[in-house]
Amino acid sequence: MKRIGYLLSLCLVFLVATGDLWGQSGKPLFPETPGLVSYTHRKSFEKDVAATLDTIKSLGITDMEFSNLFGASPNALRDMLDDRGIKCSSYGVSYDALVNKTDEVGLNAKILGASFVRIAWIPHEGAFTVEDAKKAAKDFNKAGKKLKKKYGVAFCYHNHGYEFVSYKDGTLFDYLMQRTNPEYVSFEMDILWTFFPGADPAELLRKYGSRFKLMHLKDLKKGVKGDFSGKTSPENDVPLGTGQINIPEVLKAAKEACVKHYYIEDESKLKSVQVPQTMAYLKGLKE
Template sequence: MQKVNLLFFLSLFFAAYCETAVAQKGKPLFPQTPGMVSYTYRASFAKDAAATLDTLQRLGIKDMEFSNLFGKTAEELRKLLDERGMKCSSFGVSYADALHKTAEVGHNAKTLGAKFVRVAWVPHEGAFTLTTAQKTVDDFNLIGKRLKDDFGITFCYHNHGYEFEKYEDGTLMDFLIKKTDPRYVSFEMDVLWTFFPGQDPAALLLKYPRRFRLMHMKDLRKGVAGNMSGSTPVENDVALGTGQLDIPAILKATKRSAIEHYYIEDESPSYATQVPQTITYLKSLKY
């Protein structure tokens, strides 16, 4: 009797699984509209921030990550955003400013409406080392606690490739993730700068599903070989789906992660034509 009941329940489970899989098939993989990193339109923002926001608005972009105030005050940028029904969810600053001007950074982020502050580069000479990684952990925990306690803002570190130097049975990126306090430090995954040093962005998301809160979406030109430098010519940024990264696999992994905001970042001088391509590609993806 127990065997019959077990077979019955297994058949129900299998039927439900198949039904879910069939129902899911054909659904949009990325139904939301992505955000935009201001660095993509850096030259345009430097000339005319209002007109640049108008361009982004026409593309359907409503969520911004600013890593520069472009000569304006945070109040002035916030006004431009509010007038267009747009928002800034993340504010990027330098390591030095995050550490030594934490109050100013927090005030600007709060004024912009950002819930996240991120740093995208750890100053270092040569290869990234354990000594630098340990200091980074200490500084990040301090910055994150100040931002959380004083402003209610979450601090994030954006990986840039050099952190994947081998360490013990993993990498120094594992060290940064494991040693930083999850109450005060989260991460922004740049998928290109995860792939470039030879890592799998989807696997890293699944390994640390609660630590990554933000994502930079970009693709690497086919034929370009990666390394640990954290640097490649900007022309090697290409529209999503035309490069080397398995974007569908990465996006599927995000469904099991804590990612809240997705930003397009395209450093290429061809961004004006590549960004619309990227948006069209994301809309085309199905399960």
């Protein structure tokens, strides 16, 4: 009897410590259902847009970032999204399109119902330089101003790793932040491409706060070493919580920064298995 009483006491201590007593498991850290980046299912979208949207909706996902129209017109894609109760909150385009086809980009974004336009790569040869960053900042300010004033959509730049090379007392990412107008240029943090070159995603969120409006959720396979190339094997994408990034810390910092949209991105061949794993992990996180 004493042994049974001792074991029951241990169980009670465990339940109280973990917050599971009487079903009280703590407040969810990530209560909303995350969105998804279309690139995750790029090959399926290329074959059948409607069927791929059905698959995504079956997961309970209703928020998406599209970086490709996959052969459909903006109007046709919007109709397919509306039919399924899915919203395109962010529309990704190329640097060239942003700079040279700003009006077309803005109009397409409006048709899709997107609140944001983003790009994810600044063209450069070899190592990313301050001259590359200087030109990009100028282009971002100009295009961002037009997109906001004429089309009512916000511009975001999605980091890709190469921007974190050292420059003066900081990095070229800091330089981009300093040289862009907060009124017209915001940022989308890709947490893998922040961690990969050695930066701390949570620290960066705390430093720049509301400049970050969007976020790509992805984790980096354990043992993989990063660099400033902005490139790694797609198979190094792993479910959140199984890689190298401190996801709870990042999400807490993102919440404080008031990030508006979170998108799961998984470029690997295992996306059909890993995306549900990531969603389950997020659902189980407690503050």
